[in-house]
Amino acid sequence: MSSFTTVPAATVDGQPWADSVHLARGARVRRLRSVALTATGWLSMAMCVVLFLAEDGLGRFSNLGSSLTAVGIIAGLTATNALLLMLLLSARVPFIDKTLGQPRATALHSKLGDWVVAGLGVHAVFVLVGYSLMDGISWLDEFGLLWGEGTDFILAVAGMTTLLVVVLSSIVAARRRLPYEVWHAIHLVSYAAVGLSIPHMFSMSGLLAQGAWQRAYWIAILVVTGAALLVFRFLVPLVTSLRHQIRVAAVRTAGPDAYSIEFTGRSLDRLGIQGGQYLHWRFLAKGLWWHQHPFSVSAAPRRDQLRVTVRTLGRGTAQLQGLRPGTRVMVEGPYGTFTASRRTGRRMALVAAGIGITPIRAILEDARFAPGDVTVILRSSTPGELYLLDEIKRLCQRKGARLISLTGQRAPGRWVPATAAETPIGELIPNVADTDLYVCGPAGFIDSVVAEARAAGASSGRIHTEKYDW
Template sequence: MIDTARPAAHEPHPTARRSPRPPTEPLPAAARRRRRDGCRRAAAGDLLGVAAWASAAVAVALWLASPGSHAVSGLGGWLTDAGIVAGLVATDLVLVMLVLAARVPLLDRVFGQDTAIAVHRSLGKPVLYLLLAHGALLTLGYGTASGSGPVAETVSLFSTPDVPLAYLGLGLFLVVVVSSVVAVRRHLPYEVWHVVHLLSYAAVLVALPHMLSAGSVLGQGTWQRVYWIAAYVVALGLVALYRFAVPLVVTLRHRIRVVAVEPIAPGVVSVHLSGRDLDRLGVRGGQYGVWRFWSATTWWHAHPVSFSAVPGTDRARITVRELGAGSARLARLRPGTAVSLEGPYGLFTDVARTAPYLALVASGIGITPVRALLEDTDLRPGEATVLLRGTDASQQYLWQETAELAAATGTTLYAMVGHRARSRASWATEEDLRRGVTLLSVFPRLLESDLYVCGPQAWSDLVVREARLAGVPEHRIHQERFGS
């Protein structure tokens, strides 16, 4: 049922008791500023999207402009040229995928890291199909032109030094794409999937000799060769910089250590951290980091976990629910354990707001970014409404802290406790469905609000679906998903 949230059975974090920052500008002015910022982000996103697809067009255009690219003779020539185009587009999109996965701050500020990774994954299958078409069309084209047939031509191609490496790269990429299929990934331990996914870097590297030895396509002294070398340098350079160099600098600069591990519910712990100048990390409420804990049982597993409180000068906190063997080991961390951090990442923050009002919906461990977002947002009485959802009393993680923050800012807070309805697909309980509870009844100003939703994917998808049907614009829906 919908009711005022009850306090959870654990002590609030110290930051929950501090007074929120006073609002610095009138509500209409703040809304106009947010709309302007949103328009700028949308324009930047459109430009980056155009640039990504234009890079593939440039690759093909440079080939078309090269000597001999128009000298098509017979069916074999057409097949060969089609294979070349497929390979060029596929390789360019592979490099785009690497950039999307490099955790570049500009992309995170414009799209959010979760959106960048979603696009990265969506390109996997098209790239694989293009690579398979590249190999098949070239083999058929060469075989047709020489009259040798595809089998004999394949054997002949393997006598070329770079072709076996190209096939190895294709095989590695195939393994990566197959492991990312939802039905397959669901049965793989995260650690295994993560190691397999790293093969994408190996696939790019082993295919590089084939790219640079592709005869007239990438001949010495051509603009094509300059383009591809520059594209490889930029893509791999961004990966090296933002996946390795910057996190190393952050880790050495801030010297983060585990202070204590606090159980707050069955299977849920808060990891309290200390460090130097942690407020200079630039964390916004709602963001997450990728954490690596340097103990004997956890050093090889990186954990993407939201901050459950905005860091202070020398303290930070994350709250983790046990979702597998890796996260379960965090409950056994010892004080003093060194910690590496990549981030902060994510647009699940006040920065992404464009509307005058704020609607926050959280289920289970999804409370962590919502609680931090509420803490970090300048709010006037009545500006925000929060709905917390839990199956039972054991899932009321950080509810007491959230209730205190809501009371301090004049935020309306509701709680919904109980199993989801079985009579039809809904994010609400059966009792609330009978009472006619909807998003619009909980959030009367929903159409004037930015909606932030965090929780298990199936549940949060239902909340987002109802919001869309109610007429909430897509750019005002901000969704962060957690495993079930």
């Protein structure tokens, strides 16, 4: 069923153990930052309505045509604002990334995307119908009239069409059929969609006419968003890659279908990587340079050493096995909040399945804790899929962590193997309600572990997840 390794109490490398008061204070600060960030987002949405009302917005609701146009304008402004918020969420701004973390930022990104599509749809339909009623012509004739007035409307239509392409690529069914690299490239097109839509905001709306303070406001938030994307998605990664001169040192087998890529470079410990974080890797080799891979580190960084461990799941990851030593690498990051610094107390449980074991191994190495405070649970269908098991065993023995490995086919409706179907989570993780739970692996596995932990009394604030889905 499983193997248990319990390590007796011992000194932890002479390092101080985590202080509960300090950890609790850090959790409160993160909550306050999250509240402030969320409030700022809502304030920006409210400003869209305020901007409209300040320019005699209520006076526009005088007849059916102008009323529909007014609703369409508000919908367009809020949808555009939501789109800018989406871009900021994906701009890798350190404050946002460290405050929200990837799971929450991704969820917000998805919700905002729903409103962007709905809002822009309402904007297009209501404004077009409203104009046609005011002009006394059909909506098709109105569309033709607007099309012939200039290029800004044509660009706006092109931008709307481009966004629809991005949305369709985000549908779960479609995402499962597309390689990650293709999906990522399609989403980069959203930047072009924003650029195409901007001109008509200023040329076709009296609200944002030359000299209006509303115009200055929108120019400011567009500039801030564009600057964030330029700095954090392009300039910072470029400077980081040039400064640290990262190159492939070796590629080594890490399992029947996995391998580790080892890197060398300058002052890699100054990248600020914590165990559990990931970077976007771009290997500057023929046929690979345009691929970007989000890989978590599988070991704490050293001054001139860095490592990721990859499972062969498709053509893209399979190609990386042939990387030659000396291949130059560009990186973005580190990103993510799936780290030991996010815990709220001294007790930790690190639970992982499959290749999700690798960031758990890095967290275990990176974390400071007292002997007996940490439980590590590794789950796989076969023993060969317990990646880096020997390294994790040595870390548990050295640092005083309890190690449990579970292998075999899953029990129906549970995340444990069938031979452990009757074993409650509280038996595997003592005091689970008073423990920071870290779970990494496929979405279904994570959902099952989290559901059982919540049923056993664990609070959402103490549950940290990293899904290996894109």
